[in-house]
Amino acid sequence: MISADMEGVTGVTCPADVRPGTEQWQRFRRLFTGDVNACVAGLAAGGAEDVLINEAHNDNRNLVLEELDDRARMLTGYHKPLSMMQGIDSDVDGVVFLGYHTGAGEEGVLAHTYLENSITGVFLDGVRASEGRLNAALAAEYGVPVLLVTGDDLTCEDAAKYAPAARLVAVKESVSRYAAICATPQRTAEQIKSAAEAAMDLAGPVEPDRRPHRIEVEFDAAQLAAACAVIPTVERVDVRRVGFDAASMTDAMKCFKVVTYVASKATEEIYG
Template identity: 40%
Template sequence: MRIYISVDMEGITGLVDADDVQPGGRDYERGRRMMAQDVNAAVRGAVAAGATGILVNDAHGPMRNLLPEDLDPAARLVRGKPKTMGMLEGLSPEHDAMVCVGYHSRAGAPGVLSHSFMGHEIEDIWLDGRPVGEIGLAQATAAALGVPLVALTGDDLACAETEEWDPAVATVAVKHARSRFAAELRPAEEARTAIEKAVTAALSAPRRTPAAPADPATLTVRWQSASVAAILPGIPGVTLEDSRTVRAQGPLPGLYRQFYVWMRVASSLTNQPPYC
């Protein structure tokens, strides 16, 4: 059984502030250790369920947050950027299931450190007319590859967003949001025990085939900056909906990969910090 784990940072046990998750932040070094401990709990859970191959993708920010020496040796690590598939680099139809660790709710939604990919630069995303963030796009892209998302960890509102998108996914709330930068924290050992048990149970259940997304899918993104939207129609297939909104159609996962090209363009045109 081959398992893929995508690890973000905002939804990690104990982390609530930009200083916890940004390189150079006062508590970033502690945050990256906490990140490793959450993902190691998921790795232990996968091993207990019989996983024979585990690939972990560091999916947060610079994508160099996890220190290889801190990762359980049962897993292999994808580290660094750029990556053509970003948060889902290395995911393939050969994987039997996907687990997302440390995820967060979408831009504009309540939740600890909520945003969609680029802090305030991306105001809204829709997939086939449905509001979506990093959680929904990951689930839909994996489903297009025939890989079910079976478990996800984050704050309670990220878990609720996941359940709305796909109620079959097992979720573990490691903290309860009080505001965008405050949460009631679950004790760390309790949270990691819950992660391990949930992953084991999810992977031990009969494998399900996820519902395939529409083909072609329609991805729509509203940017904060009109300059980003003005440039992107230079990419074949991208159309301008209004001064700040673009859309494109195509099959997933190719559309997900193209979205990372959009973000590279946006990064070259703007300089927004993630949590201003």
């Protein structure tokens, strides 16, 4: 399975590159498709027989289906219960985090966690968490290993902490949130394909990590915490922070999804 985000894709450095409808997005959605195809080719070369791509950026309609490697299937569209990880279950042999990025409050190209600019930090069991760390914990609950992570160099550093066995491909070197030194698509395709093929050595079930979890979310404005605190099980733990406990990572991610949705609707265009 490939969980495919866009901010960490080859060449992407600024919001217009990943915002649906812009001229830049039209260009970079094809680079996105190229990174995914390189990964599919590598996984297939390593022995994968079925590759499900979960299109996991924005409205989940960015990859160019007609240009995808036909050895893969694509899950697209929104309102997916497990969001970026829809499709994960105990029958999956491994997951790739492609085009990932660092988390809210961190350095890195287009760093954020779910919401582009309203969340300043997400903490899983007391540890600052990127989308990658959250999704790796969810995969672990089903006994599914993280095989490969691609993104900028800081994303790879982050991944080395939550998925130390995974292969890593840095397709660009972060200079700031909106700048990076980028390798060419030809070069990154070679690197992704090679790493994906090698990563298949890690495929196969691991011991599931099933346990309760706590997530806390810190916002940039007090009213967002107030809005989210009305959600059952969610408590306001500080003026700009909410938290909740969940019996499993699956339940935690479902609740987190609701928190981010409510926060997005409570954000005013000018004042935030």
